[in-house]
Amino acid sequence: MLKVSFFLVLTLPLMLFACENSSEKVSEKTRDMREIPIVIQEGKVTNHIGNIMVKKEENIRLIFSSDESVTVHLHGYDIEKQIKGDDPAVMEFLAKATGRFVITSHPSHDMHTDRSVHGTLISLEIRP
Secondary structure, three states, rough: OHHHHHHHHHHHHHHHHHHHHHHHHHHHHHHOEEEEEEEEEEOOOOOOOOOOEEEEEEEEEEEEEEEOOOEEOOOOOOHHHHHHOOOEEEEEEOOOEEEEEEEEEEEOOOOOOOOOOHHHHEEEEEEO
């Protein structure tokens, strides 16, 4: 019984210290958000040439704006958002998986149109 009590007296403060320090690192990480605006006009991204590059473990906020109502989908992370005209859409996520992830668009559910706007807008490349 004395050995168990002695063990708890020594390890409990260390465990509390470790938990306290790790939560500070997590909260610091969650405060740092990399914002990336993506402007879509006539079905094409106009403010980026080539892939958007980010690093693994970054907190990412993609801010989409479009000249028409459209739904955007980040493949691989399976996030989908609807842009309604002048009302931007925001995707927030932690870049956990590395690789190249395609962002596609397709007409919003509330659009009544015969033309197909579905297609690749741009790729998001997440590097280690």
